[in-house]
Amino acid sequence: MSGAEQPGDLTTAAALVSFRRRLNAWYRQHARPLPWRETSDPYSIWVSEIMLQQTTVAAVIPFYHRFLTRFPTVRQLADASEEEVLQYWEGLGYYSRGRNLRKAAIEIVNQFDGEFPRAVADLERLPGIGRYTAGAIRSFAFDLPAPIVEANTQRLYARLIGLDGDVASASGKSTLWSFAERLQPKKSAGKLNQALMELGAQVCTVSNPRCEQCPVPMHCQAFATGRQETIPTRKARPQLTHLVEATCAIHRDDRFLVRLRQPDERWAGLWDFPRFELSALKYEDRSTQRRIHKLIRECEESLRQELAVSVTQGELVHELKHGVTRYAIRLFCLTWELEGPTNIPGDRFSWKTLTELETTPMPVTGRKFVSWLKRRKNRVP
Ligand code: SF4
Numbered sequence: 001m002s003g004a005e006q007p008g009d010l011t012t013a014a015a016l017v018s019f020r021r022r023l024n025a026w027y028r029q030h031a032r033p034l035p036w037r038e039t040s041d042p043y044s045i046w047v048s049e050i051m052l053q054q055t056t057v058a059a060v061i062p063f064y065h066r067f068l069t070r071f072p073t074v075r076q077l078a079d080a081s082e083e084e085v086l087q088y089w090e091g092l093g094y095y096s097r098g099r100n101l102r103k104a105a106i107e108i109v110n111q112f113d114g115e116f117p118r119a120v121a122d123l124e125r126l127p128g129i130g131r132y133t134a135g136a137i138r139s140f141a142f143d144l145p146a147p148i149v150e151a152n153t154q155r156l157y158a159r160l161i162g163l164d165g166d167v168a169s170a171s172g173k174s175t176l177w178s179f180a181e182r183l184q185p186k187k188s189a190g191k192l193n194q195a196l197m198e199l200g201a202q203v204c205t206v207s208n209p210r211c212e213q214c215p216v217p218m219h220c221q222a223f224a225t226g227r228q229e230t231i232p233t234r235k236a237r238p239q240l241t242h243l244v245e246a247t248c249a250i251h252r253d254d255r256f257l258v259r260l261r262q263p264d265e266r267w268a269g270l271w272d273f274p275r276f277e278l279s280a281l282k283y284e285d286r287s288t289q290r291r292i293h294k295l296i297r298e299c300e301e302s303l304r305q306e307l308a309v310s311v312t313q314g315e316l317v318h319e320l321k322h323g324v325t326r327y328a329i330r331l332f333c334l335t336w337e338l339e340g341p342t343n344i345p346g347d348r349f350s351w352k353t354l355t356e357l358e359t360t361p362m363p364v365t366g367r368k369f370v371s372w373l374k375r376r377k378n379r380v381p
Pocket of ligand 1: 203205211
């Protein structure tokens with residue numbers, strides 16, 4: 001540490017210059033080669049940023065390539081149907097991200113003639129783009145200064161400045177955004193922001209930060225005071241809620257009834273077999289004939305009341321466990337034959353073959369059930 005550099009001293013111009021220089025040098029050596037770092041195309045960078053929300057880098061990479069192969073420009077995305085966009089989003093979860101991506105593409109085409117705006121305020125007005133994503137697009141694509149705060153940088157900044165309070169509180173957020181603003185250089189803001197995120201992801205990790213490998217410990221308050229493990233303050237994880245649901249594959253000849261999930265529902269815009277929530281208490285015991293019988297009767301009753309369909313040959317064929325945000329879902333998969341005619345409305349329901357369902361956007365559990373039905377069909381001579 002030089003005489004001019006005091007621990008955590010990032011308030012002087014000299015300390016900021018030193019910090020940026022050390023961080024950039026480290027990044028040149030240690031940056032992971034990620035596909036969205038090899039482009040300055042704002043559209044590709046935006047797609048990657050939206051996909052990376054709530055999803056890991058490793059999981060995003062194949063989706064990113066597939067999506068950009070099908071929708072290589074913002075105009076092609078704007079021209080696509082919501083159903084097709086969701087089909088290419090399938091498996092990433094948090095489907096509102098895919099819906100907003102398409103809506104924002106339409107606005108970029110209509111309001112900005114297909115050119116990405118550069119101003120944070122213009123970017124933030126687009127659906128699904130918050131302050132962080134706006135800053136990421138502006139700095140990564142156009143190399144213009146824009147502060148960023150996301151999970152990795154939030155933790156890094158809190159440690160650098162020794163922030164004791166709650167990083168998610170209004171005052172915590174305001175402090176971190178002001179700090180991020182102060183770090184911004186006039187030139188090469190994109191590289192610096194990438195480097196900040198990478199340092200948070202690779203070195204200044206949630207547990208056991210690798211301070212011995214850090215290029216900037218001389219600028220870190222937490223390091224200077226031995227509080228790397230206690231900053232930022234950790235919140236208790238929210239308790240998982242356990243749900244029991246049934247998904248009902250009703251077939252008529254070789255077609256299955258699927259329902260378009262509505263805007264106020266989980267997985268809006270995706271197709272799914274009719275699904276019902278069941279009483280968790282009733283079905284928590286081991287699998288028994290009595291329980292299966294009770295389950296089939298309860299679902300038949302729900303199908304009669306909610307869809308006005310009459311079914312026969314009910315069978316519990318499969319069981320899945322699935323996690324969605326704070327829910328742990330136990331899903332019973334049942335099959336039925338349709339009995340008699342039906343007046344199911346055509347706008348929200350459709351009869352599709354298993355082959356058609358393979359290219360229909362569905363939630364992950366619906367997709368797994370389709371695969372299971374397909375395997376069963378192939379087994380039956
Ligand atoms: S010294 Fe440790 S706590 Fe401080 S920024 Fe570096 S890795 Fe994080």
